Amino acid sequence: MTVCRQCGRMLLFDEIAVYRRLIYRDAEEYLCKSCLAQYLKVEEQEIDKKIEHFKSIGCTLFQ
Numbered sequence: 001m002t003v004c005r006q007c008g009r010m011l012l013f014d015e016i017a018v019y020r021r022l023i024y025r026d027a028e029e030y031l032c033k034s035c036l037a038q039y040l041k042v043e044e045q046e047i048d049k050k051i052e053h054f055k056s057i058g059c060t061l062f063q
């Protein structure tokens with residue numbers, strides 16, 4: 001089980017993928033969507049949009 005390194009919440013597959021896509025591909029620790037949004041100073045919705053975007057372009061991290 002993988003958890004957010006900041007709040008300890010269990011991570012979804014998409015959250016890990018978007019973290020790797022946006023921050024660091026070879027990361028071994030991740031942030032959940034909420035903490036990642038805070039970290040990037042954007043709305044959580046923006047993270048959802050990015051997830052949808054990366055899926056729509058067929059990013060292999062999301063498969």
Ligand SMILES: [Zn+2]
Nearest residue numbers: 004007032035
């Ligand atoms: Zn978190």
